[in-house]
Amino acid sequence: NAGVTQTPKFRVLKTGQSMTLLCAQDMNHEYMYWYRQDPGMGLRLIHYSVGEGTTAKGEVPDGYNVSRLKKQNFLLGLESAAPSQTSVYFCASSYERGLNSNQPQHFGDGTRLSIL
Amino acid sequence: QKEVEQDPGPLSVPEGAIVSLNCTYSNSAFQYFMWYRQYSRKGPELLMYTYSSGNKEDGRFTAQVDKSSKYISLFIRDSQPSDSATYLCAMKDPGGKLIFGQGTELSVKP
Numbered sequence: 001n002a003g004v005t006q007t008p009k010f011r012v013l014k015t016g017q018s019m020t021l022l023c024a025q026d027m028n029h030e031y032m033y034w035y036r037q038d039p040g041m042g043l044r045l046i047h048y049s050v051g052e053g054t055t056a057k058g059e060v061p062d063g064y065n066v067s068r069l070k071k072q073n074f075l076l077g078l079e080s081a082a083p084s085q086t087s088v089y090f091c092a093s094s095y096e097r098g099l100n101s102n103q104p105q106h107f108g109d110g111t112r113l114s115i116l
Numbered sequence: 117q118k119e120v121e122q123d124p125g126p127l128s129v130p131e132g133a134i135v136s137l138n139c140t141y142s143n144s145a146f147q148y149f150m151w152y153r154q155y156s157r158k159g160p161e162l163l164m165y166t167y168s169s170g171n172k173e174d175g176r177f178t179a180q181v182d183k184s185s186k187y188i189s190l191f192i193r194d195s196q197p198s199d200s201a202t203y204l205c206a207m208k209d210p211g212g213k214l215i216f217g218q219g220t221e222l223s224v225k226p
Binding site: 104109 | 122
């Protein structure tokens with residue numbers, strides 16, 4: 001049971017390049033999330049999905065797009081990378097039933113992205 | 117002002133010490149208070165969660181919530197070098213999303 005798997009683990013991009021980060025979960029979770037983690041800022045939610053075919057904006061969505069074509073996969077895209085997007089990106093998933101659910105979020109080990 | 121404030125540390129203690137990690141929050145509508153532990157170059161993992169005010173104990177770890185003061189704490193008894201990690205508090209907002217503190221980096225020295 002792999003849990004949440006993120007690829008790639010590390011990437012260096014030049015300003016203006018595009019790329020897609022892939023997240024895959026094998027726990028049959030409904031909800032999936034993309035966060036970025038920066039020093040002194042904690043984890044901030046970029047986008048999330050409450051089910052296959054649905055996506056929603058989080059706290060810091062600008063410059064990112066997402067897609068959830070299959071329940072087990074959640075893709076995060078950077079169309080034109082900027083140095084401000086240098087960060088560690090974490091994907092998470094959870095089994096949610098209702099807004100008051102106490103189900104924990106399970107995280108992957110992150111993608112370290114550097115934009116030059 | 118951030119909705120959740122957490123002292124970023126770093127915090128360094130000798131092995132066997134009692135560690136206290138704290139967060140304050142501003143939104144009284146927050147519920148489901150959680151503590152995540154994050155080892156270096158790994159993703160966060162859920163350590164403990166609680167819903168109501170009071171204490172919840174799990175082995176050497178105790179989570180404490182004071183909703184009237186909007187304050188939560190995590191206590192670690194008999195701290196071990198393996199406890200060295202970054203600890204993140206998190207709270208679920210009325211919309212169901214998790215709001216994280218900045219994280220406190222803890223180092224337990226042998």
